[in-house]
Amino acid sequence: MFDFLDSGRYDVLGAFWVTVQLALYSAIGSLIWGTVLAGMRVSPVPLMRAFGTAYVNLVRNTPLTVIIVGCSLGLYQTLAITLGGEGFDGIGFRLAVLGLVAYTGTFVCEALRSGINTVPVGQAEAARALGLSFFQVLTLIVLPQAFRSVVAPLANVLIALTKNTTVAAAIGVAEAAALMKTMIENEADALFAVFSVIAFGFIVLTLPMGLVLGWLSKRVAVKR
Amino acid sequence: MSATNVLYDVPGPGAKRRNIIYTIVFLVLFGLAAWWVLSTMADKNQLASEKWSPFVTDSRVWTTYILPGLGVTLQAAALSVVIALPLGAVLGIGRLSDHRWIRVPVGVVVEFFRAIPVLIMMVFAAQLYVQFTDIPSDSRPLYAVVTGLVLYNSSVIAEIVRAGILSLPYGQTDASKAIGMRKGQTMTYVLLPQAVTAMLPALVSQLVVIVKDTALGGALLGLQELLSQNRTITANYGANTIAAFTVIALIYIVLNFLLTSFAGWLEKRLRRAKRSTGAVLGAGDADMANGPGQAQSAAGNI
Numbered sequence: 184m185f186d187f188l189d190s191g192r193y194d195v196l197g198a199f200w201v202t203v204q205l206a207l208y209s210a211i212g213s214l215i216w217g218t219v220l221a222g223m224r225v226s227p228v229p230l231m232r233a234f235g236t237a238y239v240n241l242v243r244n245t246p247l248t249v250i251i252v253g254c255s256l257g258l259y260q261t262l263a264i265t266l267g268g269e270g271f272d273g274i275g276f277r278l279a280v281l282g283l284v285a286y287t288g289t290f291v292c293e294a295l296r297s298g299i300n301t302v303p304v305g306q307a308e309a310a311r312a313l314g315l316s317f318f319q320v321l322t323l324i325v326l327p328q329a330f331r332s333v334v335a336p337l338a339n340v341l342i343a344l345t346k347n348t349t350v351a352a353a354i355g356v357a358e359a360a361a362l363m364k365t366m367i368e369n370e371a372d373a374l375f376a377v378f379s380v381i382a383f384g385f386i387v388l389t390l391p392m393g394l395v396l397g398w399l400s401k402r403v404a405v406k407r
Numbered sequence: 408m409s410a411t412n413v414l415y416d417v418p419g420p421g422a423k424r425r426n427i428i429y430t431i432v433f434l435v436l437f438g439l440a441a442w443w444v445l446s447t448m449a450d451k452n453q454l455a456s457e458k459w460s461p462f463v464t465d466s467r468v469w470t471t472y473i474l475p476g477l478g479v480t481l482q483a484a485a486l487s488v489v490i491a492l493p494l495g496a497v498l499g500i501g502r503l504s505d506h507r508w509i510r511v512p513v514g515v516v517v518e519f520f521r522a523i524p525v526l527i528m529m530v531f532a533a534q535l536y537v538q539f540t541d542i543p544s545d546s547r548p549l550y551a552v553v554t555g556l557v558l559y560n561s562s563v564i565a566e567i568v569r570a571g572i573l574s575l576p577y578g579q580t581d582a583s584k585a586i587g588m589r590k591g592q593t594m595t596y597v598l599l600p601q602a603v604t605a606m607l608p609a610l611v612s613q614l615v616v617i618v619k620d621t622a623l624g625g626a627l628l629g630l631q632e633l634l635s636q637n638r639t640i641t642a643n644y645g646a647n648t649i650a651a652f653t654v655i656a657l658i659y660i661v662l663n664f665l666l667t668s669f670a671g672w673l674e675k676r677l678r679r680a681k682r683s684t685g686a687v688l689g690a691g692d693a694d695m696a697n698g699p700g701q702a703q704s705a706a707g708n709i
Contacts, residue, residue, distance in 0.1 A: 227415040228429045244663035245656050246619035248626045253652045261648045262447050307413045317415040346524040353626035360526050367534045378531045382523045389522050
């Protein structure tokens with residue numbers, strides 16, 4: 184039943200490696216972009232707050248598929264922006280990471296903002312009484328505590344991000360979902376085997392993530 | 408920190424000056440980015456008025472492409488909700504069963520379908536219908552998309568239902584036991600009605616996820632929904648890719664923004680209501696939904 188795996192025609196591990204890379208680069212990017220957005224949304228400058236709010240509301244309500252397909256058709260094929268990538272695969276990969284970062288950043292931002300709300304008001308007041316500036320209050324006092332309290336929500340964002348990497352198949356990135364499509368077309372009689380292989384791969388990726396980060400969130404949580 | 412403005416003082420003269428400088432710096436950066444985008448678009452002739460004007464002047468672009476596409480999107484979303492809601496309720500109650508032989512298998516099913524991407528299920532369902540049914544090929548994409556969405560979202564809704572029931576004070580169950588209700592009666596007369604109110608905001612915001620996921624069907628399975636219309640529009644109106652994408656994205660944004668705002672309004676209203684037990688599952692709480700593992704977040708569903 185699983186003999187299509189031995190035929191050597193399908194690089195299952197390679198496809199999942201692309202999935203892992205997509206998830207990893209997008210996770211790093213969206214953590215940075217999300218933190219910047221969260222900083223903007225709580226900043227004393229009204230214009231930055233407005234930009235942060237508008238960006239989050241616009242991007243969060245757009246389907247990820249629209250963003251990623253738009254990156255490919257709009258940025259690459261119409262405006263010829265390649266992000267320094269070469270070859271069809273390289274460009275598609277970078278555009279997919281760009282789309283995933285733009286999208287996932289909003290969820291990181293909202294998670295962080297809810298984390299900022301868990302920090303007691305007195306902490307910021309004390310920091311301000313010491314004469315720290317807004318930037319110092321945010322980076323030295325509030326964000327470190329906020330990060331520790333949002334490990335669990337961020338874990339959920341990371342898991343969702345890993346699952347969302349499949350959308351990159353829409354612009355031809357050779358990751359797990361794209362491979363599944365090819366395998367299903369060629370191995371029609373092994374449909375259930377193909378499905379279970381790919382499903383198993385995603386469970387192997389996401390389940391430990393949830394468990395490890397769940398354990399970590401309990402460990403690092405600020406005891407109050 | 409309830410009000411984020413405790414992060415900074417009421418600005419004095421110095422801070423005001425600094426804020427103005429930051430505003431100007433930000434404006435300049437933003438302006439540069441916007442200028443770069445617009446000039447790149449102008450270079451590739453994407454700003455030309457004939458690429459954008461059809462959406463205002465030519466009603467056919469709406470009646471032939473956009474509105475039918477939106478119709479298919481809404482149809483797929485509505486079908487998925489109508490099927491996934493009862494299924495999810497059953498699964499959610501099943502997970503709370505006193506009987507191990509119900510609780511464990513239902514738990515496995517729910518965790519399984521939550522752990523794998525919805526696209527994988529859609530692709531699988533599409534091929535399943537090709538091989539084992541005689542559904543005509545033009546309605547197959549809709550079936551596949553709805554199947555994928557139902558499998559994924561019913562397990563998410565199951566978790567919402569479970570969380571809704573668990574969020575009720577235990578005194579409710581105690582009291583119904585004390586007046587001699589059976590388990591089924593407790594569930595149908597006492598717990599479920601209150602849980603449904605408590606989880607309404609979470610359910611409405613799950614709708615946003617469903618609407619967004621229908622776009623997968625357009626990109627990969629050939630469903631004629633809103634996103635897929637950009638191909639036909641750009642083919643008929645002179646390669647106006649960016650204009651078509653902007654309009655399509657805006658429609659999704661308006662639709663989902665309305666749903667998100669409605670969920671938020673509902674949540675606020677329910678929290679204020681005096682007669683409830685006070686249990687409300689917020690729009691974000693459903694996010695245990697997003698993957699295996701526990702925990703709640705305010706990040707909203709992805």
